[in-house]
Amino acid sequence: MTKGTVAIVGAGLVGCVAALAFEKKGYKVLLFESRPDCRSPDQIAKYSFRSINLAVSARGIETLRFIDDKLAEKVLANVLPMHARMVHDLKGNQVSQDYGLNGEAINSIDRAYLNRLLLDEVDIKNNIKTYYNHKLVASDFEAEGGRVMLTFEHEGKPIIFEVDSLVGADGAYSTTRKHLQRNVRMNFSQDYIDHAYLELYIPPNPASVSNEDKWSISPNHLHIWPRHAFMLIALANLDGSFTSTMFAPWKCFEELDSDDKIIGFFEQNFPDALKLMGKDTILNSFHQNPRGSLVSTKCNPYNLAGKCIIIGDAAHSMVPFYGQGMNCGFEDVRVLINILEKNEFNIQQTYDEYSMTRNKDLLSIIDLSMNNYTEMRHSVVSNTYLLRKKIDGILARVFKNKWLPLYTMVSFRPDIMYSEAVRRETRQKAIVRSIVNLVQNSAIIGLVLIASRLTRSTIISKFLSKWFKR
Template sequence: MSKILIDEPEPRKEKVAIVGAGLVGCLAALSFARLGYKVTLYEYRDDPRNETTVDRNLRSINLAVSDRGIRALNAVDLEMSIRVLKNILPMRGRMIHDVDGHQTSMKYGLHNEAINSIDRAYLNIELLNELDRHKNIKVNYGLKLMKMDFSGKNGNPRIYFEKTKKVANTLEENAIRTFEYNFVIGADGAYSATRFQLQKFVRMDFSQEYMDCCYIELYIPPGASKKYKFQLHPNRLHIWPRNKFMLIALPNFDGSFTSTFFGPWDLTESLDTREKVIDFFQTNFKDAVDLIGLEQVVEAFLTHPKCSLVCTSCFPYNYKGKCIIVGDAAHSMVPFYGQGMNCGFEDVRVLVELVKKHEYELESAFNEYSVTRQQDLDAIITLARNNYTEMSHNVNTTRYAVRKKMDAAMHLIFGDKWLPLYTMVSFRGDIRYSDCIKRSKVQGWLLSQLELGVYGLGAWLAFKAIRAVVRDR
């Protein structure tokens, strides 16, 4: 595309390397370019816009952009944010599908708020297009980070890349390229090479934990009707909760839905023949099978990659003012709160605010980021893990429905002083994740007291009624 260059800020002399041109890496590039830094982005894959066919890696769960993600985009540039998000599809609630195919809608927010479905690959391309508008952002594809040390001038990072394109199956004949920068931002995902290198210089606590949950991508095509393409309600996140496993579906703007099956590894791997898959899906997801197509279900289940879900966390995130990791590189979470990307975007916003607050003195900014951000990241990782049970089981229970109604009622009474947890996390980016958990704990305790009160009242009335009956005899 032709470059429509945007106004650039007063340039700074420092150069930053950003590793990873995924969603968070692109936002970091845009944000630090906006601060005036000279930005070079390194990506080990090819430019996805050069692919002749769209790269469907069949591992994607549609993203749900919510308040934190949008805030972070807006913080860089409102016009950019609008361009990038032009094709989102708002989802205003969940649509629960029971075994008989009955659908029940549950609103997410109390004021019709929405989380917004968007395809990951599409959003990534939109962000890459934005990078091209900047003079002081350069993107290098096909280079993989092999090594990083701090042997440059003033302890600056030196990074060693290997060309990925021409590399055969052995490690011989590598073409290594070495570059020096003022600082490095690692945004290279859950298996971050930057983080791995950083661990050689920082006493970094680190953990990774796999969930006993496997996911497989399925696809619900657009309907035949030309006027109305969607086969399901387009403004809902569809869930088929079946306790230990579930199916979900998120809308795409072409009328299709990206659907994902989640289940324990043992169960999923035991469904290894056409007959078993058909039997399992017809029993549990009859209405979904009708939309996906029986052959397509079988094919997807037997041939699509079975993907794992990993939670990683670490501390600290930086080495002095020389290197910092953001997004999944610092905290990969399971997708059940729809916050992975939103949280990664928020990382960048928070980091940029601290760089400004410390007047471009990076060591103080990065140190404050590590210390203050940790509790928020720990909070959202925990919330995301716990939400699997909510989605796959709790939404099916009466108690959940009752509590949700009580929760909403309390908000109507107390206003901003009482906010349901989901609202705080998804629609109130001004509240820190760690505060969401703190407030929700207090509210949860109060709700339980209320519940006890309600049950107690019920029991008392029942007792009265029985006594009245007994007396009458």
């Protein structure tokens, strides 16, 4: 006996995880994907020239473990842990900044590999049936018997399925969300930032003689070239290469409209990266790879009774600067299933409760992601930021669990929800600000006192006595 039939639209990272989680709890799952199977030879050949990676961290891993410990281990067997960011300055100097207090790491993983692995896992389950080349085009939430009728386009023809509930995991431009919006008074906002991204590539070390030296820079760092208005990042791949991404204003990309300008730009701003990539590789990437836009979407509620709910990027796409988009989407699944169990599998109650309780966390991580762009491209080299990081480190060691840097809470502590992390950080920030002000004021008063002693100035003494009377 199954608990009912759930259609999941989108066999991307979040859709696959959702399919596995619902199946585990006794549902029959129909998983629909508009594209062909990404494991088919022609798809592998089509994308073989591009290796795109992302960072999987504690929230994502916690969800994989929630589904199956062995699945989490399979994923972790193919990651490169990154314990710190490596900041590259204009002269090519590299400075390492730890991510965690105790050597914790975020993990670089090949996105395509992860999707294939999840699909392999999906294939093993008898109660999940996957339909590729099926694009959701219409949803009727008032079908007979309280069921949901879905129309998919397959090889140019419509195909209809009836299910008990629809889970939309169909990404930032979600069709499910659009269908939901026609039936629910959903608040919705979408913000494009004025910056775009372009994927670049650092080849394996050409001078490599062993497995250990196949990377030309440290594979256990997330490399950043912060240049205030724009930046470059790079994450290692298992084959010795790095996937690098340039983030910059659209205008900046538009102005780089000739090979000379592109190379000149790299010579001026990223000379060491230019050496690592090579001129031809850079030009190739600029000519072949698309510029991607960066969008944030907020909405609420996420559901229509027990008939439909959206999760992952469909519900909350965010700019990628906290490396949380997928991790948060995985967490959506864990949170949803936990509520489902708590409500003894009453789907309507579960979806309603999820919409009510999850919203504050999603808004928090969307905003944190936006703010982190300034941190990555600008603040990481500022003295104020470095001082705050030092103070945070000291206080965290003294007060243990009571004081945690924001990055630690977001990336390494899935037991602390995003909104709680923001609440704690706001309080911590206020305390640090008071400490810094106190130190600054004491330093100023100290200096003035010394000066007054040296000069025996009555004016300064008068000023000081006034200051203390205030």
